[in-house]
Amino acid sequence: MNNESLVLFFIVAVALVGLAVGFSMIIPPKSTNPVKSEPYECGIETQGTTWVQFNVGYYLFAIIYLIFDVETVFVFPWAVVMNPIGPDGVLRNANGMRSFVEILIFFFVLGLGLIYAWKKGALKWQ
Amino acid sequence: MGYQKYDLAPLTHSIDQYLYSHLSSTWAFLAEMTLIGVVFLIFYAVIGLYLVLAERKVCAFMQNRIGPNRVGWYGVLQTIADLFKLLLKELITIRKADKLLFNIAPFIVIIASFLGIAAIPFAMGLHAIDFNIGIFYIMAVSSVGVVGILIAGWSSNNKYSLIGAMRSGAQIVSYELSVGLSLLVIVIYSGTLQLSTLVESQADGWWIIKGHIPAILAFFVFVTAGTAETNRGPFDLAEAESELTAGFHTEYSGIKFAFFFLAEYMNMFLVASVAATVFLGGWMPLHIPGLEGFNNAMDFIPPIVWYFGKTAFVIFLMMWIKWTFPRLRIDQLLNLEWKYLLPINLVNIVVVALIVLMGWYIK
Numbered sequence: 001m002n003n004e005s006l007v008l009f010f011i012v013a014v015a016l017v018g019l020a021v022g023f024s025m026i027i028p029p030k031s032t033n034p035v036k037s038e039p040y041e042c043g044i045e046t047q048g049t050t051w052v053q054f055n056v057g058y059y060l061f062a063i064i065y066l067i068f069d070v071e072t073v074f075v076f077p078w079a080v081v082m083n084p085i086g087p088d089g090v091l092r093n094a095n096g097m098r099s100f101v102e103i104l105i106f107f108f109v110l111g112l113g114l115i116y117a118w119k120k121g122a123l124k125w126q
Numbered sequence: 127m128g129y130q131k132y133d134l135a136p137l138t139h140s141i142d143q144y145l146y147s148h149l150s151s152t153w154a155f156l157a158e159m160t161l162i163g164v165v166f167l168i169f170y171a172v173i174g175l176y177l178v179l180a181e182r183k184v185c186a187f188m189q190n191r192i193g194p195n196r197v198g199w200y201g202v203l204q205t206i207a208d209l210f211k212l213l214l215k216e217l218i219t220i221r222k223a224d225k226l227l228f229n230i231a232p233f234i235v236i237i238a239s240f241l242g243i244a245a246i247p248f249a250m251g252l253h254a255i256d257f258n259i260g261i262f263y264i265m266a267v268s269s270v271g272v273v274g275i276l277i278a279g280w281s282s283n284n285k286y287s288l289i290g291a292m293r294s295g296a297q298i299v300s301y302e303l304s305v306g307l308s309l310l311v312i313v314i315y316s317g318t319l320q321l322s323t324l325v326e327s328q329a330d331g332w333w334i335i336k337g338h339i340p341a342i343l344a345f346f347v348f349v350t351a352g353t354a355e356t357n358r359g360p361f362d363l364a365e366a367e368s369e370l371t372a373g374f375h376t377e378y379s380g381i382k383f384a385f386f387f388l389a390e391y392m393n394m395f396l397v398a399s400v401a402a403t404v405f406l407g408g409w410m411p412l413h414i415p416g417l418e419g420f421n422n423a424m425d426f427i428p429p430i431v432w433y434f435g436k437t438a439f440v441i442f443l444m445m446w447i448k449w450t451f452p453r454l455r456i457d458q459l460l461n462l463e464w465k466y467l468l469p470i471n472l473v474n475i476v477v478v479a480l481i482v483l484m485g486w487y488i489k
Contacts, residue, residue: 005159005254006255008162009166009255011163012166013236014233016167016171016240018233020213020384021382023213024214024382028217030216037218038220039221040376061296068303072306076262076310076319083315084482084485086317087323087326087327096483097483099479110472111469114468114472125456125457
C-alpha cells in the first residue's frame, strides 16, 4: 500500500464515529426537560460561568516543553545516522566521533537550559 | 531464517492480483480500499471492546473479585452488550455548551488513535502503511489526541471538564518528551525509523537484550511515560473520579462517551504495540545467536502470535501498574517527568551514543 492510503484511514475513522453518532441521534428515544440540560456538577444549580480566566499553573512547563519538543525533532535525524553501522550491517558513517561530539555540545547547552529553569523555580508547581 | 515461512505478503499480493485481474483498475482500487477499511474497522472495534473487558477482568482478579461473568461464557460478551446499550442511549448536549466543538471532539480523538494503528506491523507482510519515518509518524499522529481532549473539556461548559482537560493537557504534553526520547535510544541503536526494518534488525535478538542496560532503562521509561500519556492510573489525574467525576468527558453521554473510552483503550494498545515493536522485537520470534535448535523451535510459532503475545504482556504490565499504585498528585506527576525521567533520558541518550560509537552492544 502506498502512503496516500492514509486518507483511507482518515475516512474510515470519520465514518466510524459519524455513523454511530448518526444512528444514536435518530434511533434512541428522546425527552427534554430544563434540569436535564444543566451541567453535571454537584447536584445543585451551578454558580457562575465556566469560561472564566483562571491561573494555568503549568504555563512555564508549556514553554519549556516547547523548547524540548523542538529539540527532539532536531535530534531525530541525528539519531538515525549516529550508529556507524547501518541497519543492513554496512559501515556508513565513518566519522562517528564527530556526531558524538556534536551531540555532547548540543545536550550540554540543553542541559544548561534545564538546570537554569530548575534553579529559577520554573519546575516547581505553584 | 525459519520465520519467513509465515510471510503473509504472498497472501496480500494474491488478493491484490485477484482483484486487479477480475475488475477494472478503478473498481479494484476501490474494492481493495473498502476491504482494508472494513478489516481495520472490525479489528479496531474488537480490540477496543476486548481491552475494556480485559481491564475489568484483570482489575477484578487483582481485587479478589470475579468480574463480569453474566453475559456469555465468563462474561466474554459483556462489552458488546454494553456497546449496544450505549448505542441506544440518548445523546445529551447540555445548555450553553459549544455545540460545534462538543460534536467535533470525539472525531478528533478517534482519528488520532486510528491513524496511529495504521502504521503498526502486525506480522510479517501484514503492514498497512510502511512509512520510512514510522516511529516519528506514530508519535506525531498520536499526539493530536490531546487537542480532542482539550476541545472536549473546554466545550462542555462544565468546570470539572475544564479542569480535567487542562490537567490532561499538561500531563500529555510533558510525558510526550519522555516517550520520544526513550524511543530515540533504539533509533540510535538500529539506525532506522522504519518499523519494518526495525523489526528485521531484531532477528538476532530483541533490542532490549542486544542494547542491554540503556535499552532496559529506556523500556521502563517508555512504559511509564506511555502510561501517563494515555491518562491511565496512577497518572489518571485528568479523570480522577473522586474529584472530577469523569474529567473531560463528564458531559458526554451514550455513544460519544463510548468513543472517548474506546480511544483511551486504543491509545493504550498503541503504546503497548510500539513498546513491543521497538523494544521487544514486534513479530520477530525470540532468537539467541548460536542456539540453532532453539531458534528453529521458536520459528514454529507464527509471528502474529508473537506480536499479540508481546503486546498483551505490555498491556498487562500497564494494567498491573494501574491497579497497584495510588494516584499521584499533580506536582509529583510533573516532578517525576521533569526532574527524573527527562534528565535520565538525556544522560541515557549520550551513553547510548558512546556505546554505539565504541561498538559495546551485542551486534
